[in-house]
Amino acid sequence: MKYYNLKKNEQVVSFSTAVRTGLGDNQGLFFPKKIEPLGDIESLLSLPTKERNFKILSNFVSENLSQEQLTKVLDKTFAFPSKLVAVGEQNYCLELFHGPTLAFKDFGATFMATCLQEFSDGEKITILTATSGDTGAAVAQAFYGIENIEVVILYPKGKISVLQEKMFTTLGGNIRTLTINGTFDDCQKLVKQSFDDQELVKSIGLNSANSINISRLLAQVCYYFDAIAQLYKKGLPKDKRDNVVISVPSGNFGNLTAGVIAKLLGAPIKRFIATTNANDTVPRYLVSGKWEPKTTIATISNSMDVSEPNNWPRIEYMMESGQFKQDDLSGYSATENETKASLKELKTKGYISEPHASVAYFGLNQSLQNDEIGIFLGTAHPAKFKGSVDEILGMDLPLPPELEACVNKSILSKNIDTDFSQLKDYLLSI
Numbered sequence: 001m002k003y004y005n006l007k008k009n010e011q012v013v014s015f016s017t018a019v020r021t022g023l024g025d026n027q028g029l030f031f032p033k034k035i036e037p038l039g040d041i042e043s044l045l046s047l048p049t050k051e052r053n054f055k056i057l058s059n060f061v062s063e064n065l066s067q068e069q070l071t072k073v074l075d076k077t078f079a080f081p082s083k084l085v086a087v088g089e090q091n092y093c094l095e096l097f098h099g100p101t102l103a104f105k106d107f108g109a110t111f112m113a114t115c116l117q118e119f120s121d122g123e124k125i126t127i128l129t130a131t132s133g134d135t136g137a138a139v140a141q142a143f144y145g146i147e148n149i150e151v152v153i154l155y156p157k158g159k160i161s162v163l164q165e166k167m168f169t170t171l172g173g174n175i176r177t178l179t180i181n182g183t184f185d186d187c188q189k190l191v192k193q194s195f196d197d198q199e200l201v202k203s204i205g206l207n208s209a210n211s212i213n214i215s216r217l218l219a220q221v222c223y224y225f226d227a228i229a230q231l232y233k234k235g236l237p238k239d240k241r242d243n244v245v246i247s248v249p250s251g252n253f254g255n256l257t258a259g260v261i262a263k264l265l266g267a268p269i270k271r272f273i274a275t276t277n278a279n280d281t282v283p284r285y286l287v288s289g290k291w292e293p294k295t296t297i298a299t300i301s302n303s304m305d306v307s308e309p310n311n312w313p314r315i316e317y318m319m320e321s322g323q324f325k326q327d328d329l330s331g332y333s334a335t336e337n338e339t340k341a342s343l344k345e346l347k348t349k350g351y352i353s354e355p356h357a358s359v360a361y362f363g364l365n366q367s368l369q370n371d372e373i374g375i376f377l378g379t380a381h382p383a384k385f386k387g388s389v390d391e392i393l394g395m396d397l398p399l400p401p402e403l404e405a406c407v408n409k410s411i412l413s414k415n416i417d418t419d420f421s422q423l424k425d426y427l428l429s430i
């Protein structure tokens with residue numbers, strides 16, 4: 001499979017180049033040249049997870065990874081499960097937070113880190129990443145201690161949960177963290193500006209572990225198939241099999257991009273719901289056709305506080321090229337009160353969740369028809385948002401060991417302004 005630059009179609013690269021460079025010329029995103037349906041989906045779904053994941057991904061990476069290498073990469077990436085949990089009669093949560101940093105980002109970050117290790121030629125690489133909360137921890141964990149790789153993580157000062165912050169700012173070693181006096185969108189702009197500076201790119205071997213890196217999304221494609229496979233195992237009647245609807249809590253729209261790729265590959269998903277918080281650029285765009293990002297608003301689902309989602313061009317490309325119908329996507333946005341009410345409703349159904357999944361559950365509730373089966377994605381462990389969850393649900397959530405281990409450690413971050421020259425000086429000083 002070749003990958004081409006969505007902004008400069010004549011730039012066509014291999015998987016390894018797409019992973020190693022992150023972003024193409026003119027800040028263009030790389031995207032697979034041709035996504036073909038996988039064929040016998042019933043048999044694919046009945047395979048053990050690792051075998052199934054191998055079949056899903058091999059066409060995307062076979063030019064650069066041997067079967068043995070891909071098996072090794074997948075063993076590390078899928079060392080932890082995704083779990084489909086029933087919530088009431090018609091709904092399920094796909095829990096994606098059973099990895100080392102308790103968020104769905106563990107799948108993509110681990111896949112990317114292990115692929116890069118396979119492609120390493122010993123040259124120094126600097127991974128520059130912006131985080132709205134969970135990417136930071138997943139990337140830090142996936143790259144911690146890897147030789148020849150320096151990681152620099154930017155995040156908006158005071159806009160992520162304390163526990164999220166502790167998970168990636170306390171490691172030290174090859175993981176460096178910078179708080180930015182601005183929003184997550186400002187952090188993303190700084191990352192993109194860095195890629196525009198060719199001198200910087202060359203001198204520090206710049207790469208990004210944000211979901212602009214296509215490798216991050218490929219691993220995520222697999223868990224959409226896994227969700228359906230688990231649903232079938234639970235005995236989903238045949239007449240419901242074409243009626244599965246998935247609500248994706250969306251910020252940068254990487255997760256939804258992966259879901260749409262899964263659908264194009266043949267995953268039996270009827271339609272998607274993209275649910276955001278008040279940062280609702282996409283839900284508004286789906287109705288009006290006008291792309292009008294507003295100033296980013298801080299919410300309790302802070303990892304989705306994004307008003308200019310990086311991955312939207314990939315979804316738009318799949319729609320414009322006729323591969324994915326816009327009718328198969330609807331958008332909703334939840335207010336803070338709706339997010340809190342949904343979290344409380346989930347509790348009455350015996351399910352303790354957190355604000356991001358609760359936003360997705362809200363979207364499902366707005367749109368699900370009686371003959372449909374709904375899945376909302378559980379993107380983070382509730383304890384990562386202990387502050388909000390305890391307050392809204394009136395409880396005292398216990399901390400899992402992964403959080404307990406870092407809660408009393410000191411934050412090692414440095415602070416800089418939203419100023420590219422400050423960032424550049426820092427990067428050159430490493």
Ligand SMILES: Cc1ncc(COP(=O)(O)O)c(C=O)c1O
Binds near residue numbers: 132135252357379
């Ligand atoms: C907990 C959580 N939910 C949802 C999202 C949004 O995912 P995406 O950026 O792929 O749309 C994020 C992303 O940071 C997240 O950390």
